[in-house]
Amino acid sequence: MRKTTAVIALALPLALIVSWRAVAHHAFSAEFDKEAPVTLKGKVTKIEWINPHAWIHLAAEQPDGTTVAWMVEGGTPNTLLRAGINRNSLPIGSEINVRGYQAKNKSCEPACKANGRDITLPGGGKAFMGSSGTGAPKDGSDPRDR
Amino acid sequence: MLNELIHQAALWLDNTAASTSMHESFYVYNWVETTHVLTLTLSLGLLLVIDLRMLGLAFTNLPATRLAQRLQTPMFLGFAVMFITGMALFYAIPVRSSQSLWLRIKLLLLLAALINALVFHRHLRNAGPDWNNAVKAPLSLRRGAWMSIGCWVGVVICGRLIAYDWFDCSKNPAPLISAFVGCINGQEQF
Numbered sequence: 123m124r125k126t127t128a129v130i131a132l133a134l135p136l137a138l139i140v141s142w143r144a145v146a147h148h149a150f151s152a153e154f155d156k157e158a159p160v161t162l163k164g165k166v167t168k169i170e171w172i173n174p175h176a177w178i179h180l181a182a183e184q185p186d187g188t189t190v191a192w193m194v195e196g197g198t199p200n201t202l203l204r205a206g207i208n209r210n211s212l213p214i215g216s217e218i219n220v221r222g223y224q225a226k227n228k229s230c231e232p233a234c235k236a237n238g239r240d241i242t243l244p245g246g247g248k249a250f251m252g253s254s255g256t257g258a259p260k261d262g263s264d265p266r267d268r
Numbered sequence: 269m270l271n272e273l274i275h276q277a278a279l280w281l282d283n284t285a286a287s288t289s290m291h292e293s294f295y296v297y298n299w300v301e302t303t304h305v306l307t308l309t310l311s312l313g314l315l316l317v318i319d320l321r322m323l324g325l326a327f328t329n330l331p332a333t334r335l336a337q338r339l340q341t342p343m344f345l346g347f348a349v350m351f352i353t354g355m356a357l358f359y360a361i362p363v364r365s366s367q368s369l370w371l372r373i374k375l376l377l378l379l380a381a382l383i384n385a386l387v388f389h390r391h392l393r394n395a396g397p398d399w400n401n402a403v404k405a406p407l408s409l410r411r412g413a414w415m416s417i418g419c420w421v422g423v424v425i426c427g428r429l430i431a432y433d434w435f436d437c438s439k440n441p442a443p444l445i446s447a448f449v450g451c452i453n454g455q456e457q458f
Contacts, residue, residue: 152432173290173297173360174431200294232438 150223150258154237158224159261162192162236166216171199171209178241178251179233180218191233194220196241197253205249207241216244220251221263239263271450274366279457281362290360297360304353311346312420314339319413324404331400333392363457367449369435374426381419388412 150156168179176196181189196202212218219242225235238251240263252258254266281287290296318336320326327335358365365371391408399406405413435441437451438458 171292173293174301198298199292200298203294 150237150256153225153227153235154223154258155226155228156223156259158228160222160224160236162194162220162222164189164192164218166212166214166218167191168214169209169212173198175253176202178212178218178220178238180220182234190230192236193233194222194236194238194251196238196251201253202249202251205251206247207243207249207251211243211245213244218242218244222252223258272452274450275363275452275455278362278366281359282457287359287362290356297357300353300356300360304350304357307346307350307353308424311343311350312424314343314346315416315420318343319416322405322409322413324402324410328403332402332405333397333400336392364436365430367437367451367458368430369441369445369449370426370429370432372449374423374430377419377422377426381416381423384412384415384419388416 162180162182164180164182166178166180170177170179176199178194178196180192180194182192183189196207197205202208220236220238221240222236222238225237227235237258239258239261240248241251242248250264252264254264258264260267290300317326318339321328321330321332321335358371388409391406391412395406395409404410433439435445435449436458437446437449437455440446441449441451
């Protein structure tokens with residue numbers, strides 16, 4: 123009996139670590155603030171087409187006409203490709219609209235950071251740019267959310 | 269000095285075409301990462317079975333060294349795959365990884381686990397066959413088993429935390445952390 127208890131006591135933390143790992147590469151709540159939704163509109167300045175998360179940099183237009191540098195985290199290049207976004211659909215300088223959530227760290231150094239949910243492409247098409255199952259708010263942008 | 273060298277080497281790796289294509293790949297990175305994590309379940313699982321047997325907490329009705337010998341080969345195969353895929357993951361993102369607090373702690377823990385494993389094997393050889401059917405292994409082996417479990421739990425946690433950028437050099441971490449992870453003054457590539 124004592125043995126069984128000890129085995130469970132040992133196995134449980136390990137099981138938790140492993141399943142936690144499987145849930146998402148990078149839990150939403152660790153880095154991003156679900157209470158801080160943002161809508162950004164502006165021109166693409168740079169794309170980092172990298173694993174495990176692609177980053178879209180844009181100069182977001184402010185009401186007063188100035189721009190603020192933002193970098194928006196997306197899924198993997200593979201996820202984005204499946205969602206219909208590739209390197210060529212976002213040339214530098216193209217006008218995009220992104221909805222997402224700002225990072226908990228709001229220092230904006232070197233750029234304001236956000237987790238992207240959906241993106242409106244230059245042609246008007248809309249796509250989900252995040253990853254599924256990260257614990258992000260169910261705001262309707264992820265077609266796999268139920 | 270050492271950190272300067274590590275940084276130069278990482279920059280050199282980062283500038284190779286294969287590193288970039290893996291970092292930007294549609295499939296390779298994902299498959300390599302998945303394989304890396306799946307082999308964890310294989311090898312760490314087997315290691316845990318051996319450790320628990322030594323501690324007298326699992327399979328106590330099986331001879332301890334027989335069990336260890338049987339499980340060793342698949343375990344080492346898994347560790348080999350883990351090592352290769354781990355190197356590949358590092359190669360895809362060399363600069364950031366080489367300055368990752370978690371990766372550095374993880375490597376120290378892996379070194380500790382390796383030394384512990386070597387000591388464990390020496391004790392195993394020296395212990396002779398008399399205790400083989402006993403519920404618990406001799407104290408030196410039980411100590412090694414606890415060390416092994418402790419190190420590997422730490423390795424898994426650190427491995428998981430590499431994904432987070434809390435202490436990245438681009439975020440100007442506290443001086444102590446910055447020195448430990450080897451941030452370079454005025455570095456431009458992260």
